[in-house]
Structure formats: C-alpha cells, structure tokens
Amino acid sequence: MTALDVLHEFYPDLVTSLPMKNDIFIEMLDKKGLFFGNMSATVQSKPTPADAAAYFIDNVIERSLSGSFVYTEVFEKLLAVMEEFNTQPLKQLSSNIRQQLEGPSS
Template identity: 90%
Template sequence: MTALDVLHEFYPELVSSLPMKNNVFIEMLDKKDLFFGNMSAVVQSKPTSADAAAYFIDNVIERSLSGSFVYTEIFEKLLVVMEEFNTQPLKQLASSIRQKLEGLSS
C-alpha cells in the first residue's frame, strides 16, 4: 500500500468533509502553498464544496502522489491544515489518515 492508496481509501470522506467553501480554510491552504497558478480561483468557482474538494484532491494532492516522483509533503500539508482548522471531524479524519500512513513505514 502506498500514500496514493491511502488517499484513495479516504477519498469519499475527504470530498464530503473538506470545507472548500470556507474562506478561512481556503486561506489556510493558500498559506501552506497548496495552490499554484489560478488553482484557488478555479476551486472557489466550483458549484459545491464537494466539487471543489474533488477538484483540489485530484489536481493537487493526487498529482503529488502519482508518477515517478512521489511528493508526500503536499499531502502532509493538507493534514496539518485539517488539524489546525480546529473542527473535530476534520481532526479525526486527519488522525485516521495519519495512522494509516504511519502503518506504511512500519
């Protein structure tokens, strides 16, 4: 199992949980340099939070974990934002994902 597999396992929960229509959450993602180019505007133009989350996950997180050069730091930054956003459901989801990722290195 890889970090990409973990992302796919938690994909439905991430899409339904990430508050991509919340300006504070978007600003937190931006401060962690998780948007490039016009990504923030594209994400915010999506009609629903779930659509925005799916676009963000597919085009930022999944891309960083795919291909010959796997870059897990971006996934890690998302987890930090989820923990810092300070809502219990996001913290729990981040914790579950971390546990699964830690199991990969053992």
C-alpha cells in the first residue's frame, strides 16, 4: 500500500481529528515547514476545523504524495506533529497510520 493509499484510507479520520483551529497545533505545523506562502492564513480562514483540515491535507499532504516525485517526508512531519501535540486520539491515529505505512508484520 502506498503512502497516498494510506492517506486516502485515513482521510476521514484526519479531517475530523486534526485541530486546525488550534494555534499551538498550527505553530507546530509551521515549525516543521509544512506551510508555504500564505497557506497558514488560508487554512485558518476556513470556516470549520474540518474544512481547514481538508484544505491542508489536499493542498499540502496529498500534493506531496502525488505526481511523478513522491515526497513522503511531508506526511511523516504531519505524523510527528500529531504525536508531539500530545493528545491520545491524535497519537493513536498517528500510530494507526504508521502501522499501515509499514505494512503487514512479518
């Protein structure tokens, strides 16, 4: 399963779980270099956290995993922020995503 497949599998969970209206979470994403241009302002201008998360995932994470050059480091940075944000639901979601990325155990 590719990283893009895993993203698509967990897309609904990410959209409903990422705290994209939380200033600390946004700052953590920014420090990891996940915003470029006016992306942070655009994300924060979305009316709901789910809208903001969907925009972020579509325009940052999915874009990095699509096309001829797949850049999985961006997805990894998001997972790291989810773990560092230190809420159990985000940690668990990150763990579940990482398990899928690693594939079946040998």
